[in-house]
Amino acid sequence: xxxxxxxxxxxxxxxxxxxxxxxxxxxxxxxxxxxxxxxxxxxxxxxxxxxxxxxxxxxxxxxxxxxxxxxxxxxxxxxxxxxxxxxxxxxxxxxxxxxxxxxxxxxxxxxxxxxxxxxxxxxxxxxxxxxxxxxxxxxxxxxxxxxxxxxxxxxxxxxxxxxxxxxxxxxxxxxxxxxxxxxxxxxxxxxxxxxxxxxxxxxxxxxxxxxxxxxxxxxxxxxxxxxxxxxxxxxxxxxxxxxxxxxxxxxxxxxxxxxxxxxxxxxxxxxxxxxxxxxxxxxxxxxxxxxxxxxxxxxxxxxxxxxxxxxxxxxxxxxxxxxxxxxxxxxxxxxxxxxxxxxxxxxxxxxxxxxxxxxxxxxxxxxxxxxxxxxxxxxxxxxxxxxxxxxxxxxxxxxxxxxxxxxxxxxxxxxxxxxxxxxxxxxxxxxxxxxxxxxxxxxxxxxxxxxxxxxxxxxxxxxxxxxxxxxxxxxxxxxxxxxxxxxxxxxxxxxxxxxxxxxxxxx
Amino acid sequence: xxxxxxxxxxxxxxxxxxxxxxxxxxxxxxxxxxxxxxxxxxxxxxxxxxxxxxxxxxxxxxxxxxxxxxxxxxxxxxxxxxxxxxxxxxxxxxxxxxxxxxxxxxxxxxxxxxxxx
Numbered sequence: 001x002x003x004x005x006x007x008x009x010x011x012x013x014x015x016x017x018x019x020x021x022x023x024x025x026x027x028x029x030x031x032x033x034x035x036x037x038x039x040x041x042x043x044x045x046x047x048x049x050x051x052x053x054x055x056x057x058x059x060x061x062x063x064x065x066x067x068x069x070x071x072x073x074x075x076x077x078x079x080x081x082x083x084x085x086x087x088x089x090x091x092x093x094x095x096x097x098x099x100x101x102x103x104x105x106x107x108x109x110x111x112x113x114x115x116x117x118x119x120x121x122x123x124x125x126x127x128x129x130x131x132x133x134x135x136x137x138x139x140x141x142x143x144x145x146x147x148x149x150x151x152x153x154x155x156x157x158x159x160x161x162x163x164x165x166x167x168x169x170x171x172x173x174x175x176x177x178x179x180x181x182x183x184x185x186x187x188x189x190x191x192x193x194x195x196x197x198x199x200x201x202x203x204x205x206x207x208x209x210x211x212x213x214x215x216x217x218x219x220x221x222x223x224x225x226x227x228x229x230x231x232x233x234x235x236x237x238x239x240x241x242x243x244x245x246x247x248x249x250x251x252x253x254x255x256x257x258x259x260x261x262x263x264x265x266x267x268x269x270x271x272x273x274x275x276x277x278x279x280x281x282x283x284x285x286x287x288x289x290x291x292x293x294x295x296x297x298x299x300x301x302x303x304x305x306x307x308x309x310x311x312x313x314x315x316x317x318x319x320x321x322x323x324x325x326x327x328x329x330x331x332x333x334x335x336x337x338x339x340x341x342x343x344x345x346x347x348x349x350x351x352x353x354x355x356x357x358x359x360x361x362x363x364x365x366x367x368x369x370x371x372x373x374x375x376x377x378x379x380x381x382x383x384x385x386x387x388x389x390x391x392x393x394x395x396x397x398x399x400x401x402x403x404x405x406x407x408x409x410x411x412x413x414x415x416x417x418x419x420x421x422x423x424x425x426x427x428x429x430x431x432x433x434x435x436x437x438x439x440x441x442x443x444x445x446x447x448x449x450x451x452x453x454x455x456x457x458x459x460x461x462x463x464x465x466x467x468x469x470x471x472x473x474x475x476x477x478x479x480x481x482x483x484x485x486x487x488x489x490x491x492x493x494x495x496x497x498x499x500x501x502x503x504x505x506x507x
Numbered sequence: 508x509x510x511x512x513x514x515x516x517x518x519x520x521x522x523x524x525x526x527x528x529x530x531x532x533x534x535x536x537x538x539x540x541x542x543x544x545x546x547x548x549x550x551x552x553x554x555x556x557x558x559x560x561x562x563x564x565x566x567x568x569x570x571x572x573x574x575x576x577x578x579x580x581x582x583x584x585x586x587x588x589x590x591x592x593x594x595x596x597x598x599x600x601x602x603x604x605x606x607x608x609x610x611x612x613x614x615x616x617x618x619x620x621x622x623x624x
Contacts, residue, residue, distance in 0.1 A: 326590055326591075330590045331520070334521065334590055334612045335520055337611075338525070338611075341528070342524070346531070
């Protein structure tokens with residue numbers, strides 16, 4: 001009876017030295033072959049694309065034999081259960097011994113074996129908890145009778161290799177998965193923070209580092225509340241956590257919340273948060289997905305303010321309209337009625353006085369007509385509706401109290417709200433030039449470039465105007481913003497003001 | 508003796524016409540005022556029979572002034588007027604103590620005498 005402690009040790013060493021299961025198998029194969037002095041070994045595994053057949057995935061041979069043909073034959077072959085020596089062992093899940101494969105009827109590679117000088121062979125299963133992972137076969141240079149002790153040792157080694165390979169495989173899959181998750185989390189834009197049941201930070205990804213201003217190394221292990229929750233909200237957070245742990249009643253879990261977060265410098269900011277519980281054995285751990293919504297909140301506030309201003313501007317326009325009508329045309333018509341009534345009562349007795357009153361009445365009527373015309377034009381210029389920007393801007397420039405030149409105006413028509421925005425931009429620019437800038441000259445330029453209407457009103461006045469100073473310019477900015485356009489006022493203290501408006505359009 | 512009238516209205520063009528109109532119909536316009544404060548003073552000084560009072564005054568509503576005027580001892584009759592219609596002011600015209608309302612365009616001596624008791 002010969003024991004094989006050297007082989008067992010060599011295999012144990014080879015398995016211990018590497019984490020890669022494929023490499024571990026290759027080393028085990030060589031360790032067995034060299035320690036036993038056998039000539040050739042091979043590993044067979046179920047084919048990945050046809051798991052009901054075995055294929056040869058690894059071979060080893062002693063340095064002094066020409067195993068090329070036999071190895072090639074092995075690697076080409078796929079064996080069904082029960083077919084050849086590997087197939088038999090795979091089927092029976094027990095080791096097997098063949099005194100001379102060249103003489104064995106169930107050995108498809110026997111011709112190649114004869115030419116390679118291979119005769120006795122044994123084969124044993126690589127067994128794991130999941131079943132047989134594959135088989136390992138060995139051949140030597142002369143026929144040899146069954147060595148039951150060797151075969152027993154090999155069967156035990158097969159179990160050992162199986163367990164090691166399986167562990168390696170699990171660890172490898174785990175590591176690969178972890179690396180993938182880590183890469184995903186590292187690239188995430190939202191902050192992912194995990195917390196244990198004590199409230200301590202377990203993980204803090206790069207997005208969280210950027211948002212909250214702590215390095216992962218500083219954050220992990222610290223009380224999450226102290227780290228990212230403003231002091232006045234910490235107690236509520238701790239009570240919520242304690243209540244959850246006591247009752248398991250998920251008040252906040254898996255819901256989208258808007259809360260206040262705190263950065264390392266103590267500044268607070270709005271955060272959108274979802275908390276989920278990680279389902280692992282032991283005390284609960286939690287993952288928080290946090291997103292800094294400062295920009296979104298600011299955009300929402302801007303939008304609300306702009307909407308409110310548009311409504312307020314419309315209301316103000318109605319009030320002004322009522323006032324203009326009341327103080328203007330309506331007064332003139334009242335005076336007209338009084339003049340006419342007085343003229344009538346004097347018609348017979350004081351005809352000269354009656355004529356005077358009628359003249360006054362005609363004057364009132366003319367004035368009322370003029371005021372109504374101006375009012376109507378101020379509400380919306382008829383020339384713009386009928387003829388588009390060119391006639392409307394020509395009329396506007398002609399009425400401007402500061403001399404205005406139209407440098408360029410497109411003849412084509414645009415959407416009504418685009419034309420209106422462009423028209424009122426020019427009107428506001430001219431009003432500003434006349435009222436505030438004390439300008440002597442204004443240039444107006446309207447051109448269509450790349451799907452946008454560019455409007456520019458340039459004056460040579462005193463400058464120093466601001467886009468958000470007057471209600472007129474602010475109202476105009478809102479009107480332009482509602483069309484996804486932009487208004488810029490360039491008005492240096494050194495003089496001159498440019499009102500520049502860009503409105504997306506299709507002619 | 509002619510019926511004495513004080514006209515309270517911030518619009519000078521209207522005051523000119525109202526005076527002409529009422530005087531032609533035999534009323535005596537004893538004073539004009541352009542706001543509520545001077546209207547109240549004029550009424551106290553001249554003690555007119557009638558105050559023709561515009562509802563929209565710069566310093567106070569004519570409706571409030573009507574209440575003040577009609578609470579005074581020996582109060583004048585107050586006739587409210589406006590470019591707006593009486594209906595625009597709802598119940599406030601009848602509650603103000605004024606004896607009536609004349610739209611500005613319909614002002615005449617007859618319209619006034621029809622309202623004053």
